[in-house]
Amino acid sequence: MDSAARIAVVGVGNEYRRDDGVGCAVVAGLAALGAHGGLPGGPDLLLCDGDPARLIAFWEGADLAVVVDAAHARPSRPGRVHRLEVSGGRLHSEHPxxxxxxxxxxxxxxxxxxxxxxxxxxVYAVEGADCSLGRGLSAPVRAAVAPLVRRIADEVARYRRGAPDGSPGP
Structure with a gap:
């Protein structure tokens, strides 16, 4: 993969709605990692409130876009991370x-x-426990942030090395 490939990491959410701020927390963790040289290739680190037009503008023209958002699931397991790769199939569901x-x-x-x-x-979707008003992630979601930061940094590094399928690369 071209080392000049555009990579965008978009944290979706609202840090004033508790676990809904997980995307913001992951982007902050990636920024801190990048400040210490641990994030190769300087991907664009962006925050979005979830507006579809802004999301599209942020990822348009990117070779790789990684989106981190809070999710709801039933049954719920707060802090569980789901990885989805969007291709030809539909991501839309009757219950977002x-x-x-x-x-x-x-x-x-x-x-x-x-x-x-x-x-x-x-897309990395992190199951949340609490999206009420206020700051601060619940304990299980907070515990998922650091491993997810490392996972995304590793994915960016693999992509930069020319292994977009997740293999170790050349």
Missing amino acids: TSSHGLGLGDAVELARELDRLPRRLV
Whole structure:
């Protein structure tokens, strides 16, 4: 993969809605890692409130876009991380998993229709426990942040090395 490939990491959420701020926390962790030389290639680190038009603008033209968002699942296991790679299949569901009014699936499908999806789109959805008003992640979601930061940094590094399929690369 070209070392000049554009990589965008987008943290979706609202840090004033407790676990909904997990995307913000992961982006902050990646920024701190990058400040210490631990994030190769300087991906664009972006924050988004979940607005589909902003998400599309952030990932448009990217070779790799990684999106981190809070999710709801039943049964719930707060802190559990789901990795989804968006390709030809639909991400949209009848019950959006995002904690926002319009789900991430809506943004993906709109971008697909407008031919504005990144070359590769990876979504990390972190199950939350508490999206009430206030700051601070619940303990299980907070515990998921550091391992997810490392996982995304490793994925970016593998992509930079030319292994977009997740293999160790050349």
